[in-house]
Amino acid sequence: MMNPEIFNQTYTNYWKKLNAFSYTMTQDKDLAQNIVQDVFVDLWERKEELNINAIEPYLFRAVKNQVFKHYQNNRFDKTILEDKFEDYIIDHFSSIDPELMDILYTLLDKLPEKRKEVLLMYKFQDMSIDQIAEELGISKQTVKNQISAALKQLREGLKDLTWLLPYVIFYHNF
The missing domain is CATH 1.10.10.10 (Winged helix-like DNA-binding domain superfamily/Winged helix DNA-binding domain)
Known part of the structure; x- marks a missing residue:
């Protein structure tokens, strides 16, 4: 379970890194930011049910999944x-x-x-x-x-x- 302070700290600590990672894969600034935003929205919405041992690998994996899902949906x-x-x-x-x-x-x-x-x-x-x-x-x-x-x-x-x-x-x- 994640409280608002932990969520804010996680967001602050990882936003830039995840955005850079997303941008590296998409080469599209807006898409990269939207993907990272979606990951954080999902994290917040599922905060009660998620049981994450290591947040950094989880977040990078989530961004990677979203990027691939985006391209899979768009026949890229x-x-x-x-x-x-x-x-x-x-x-x-x-x-x-x-x-x-x-x-x-x-x-x-x-x-x-x-x-x-x-x-x-x-x-x-x-x-x-x-x-x-x-x-x-x-x-x-x-x-x-x-x-x-x-x-x-x-x-x-x-x-x-x-x-x-x-x-x-x-x-x-x-």
């Missing part, structure tokens, strides 16, 4: 959306659904060891290309090549899984 070419979704996943490792995180870790494990190390330093430790090159004793160009190859490999792996997204989104009651 989902490949464009899926490409944006893949880019978002790769750019925002830390705020991803636990289910997708598991898939990402599986894909990361398939990377060659050095490539994985470079990508993790770059994405998780926020190290610059210069810092990584210095730490590993390799050229900056090698670091760039490894990052590029790793991201390409992850994108390919995610593309293989995008057929799952509608099922993950629409047939699970999160």
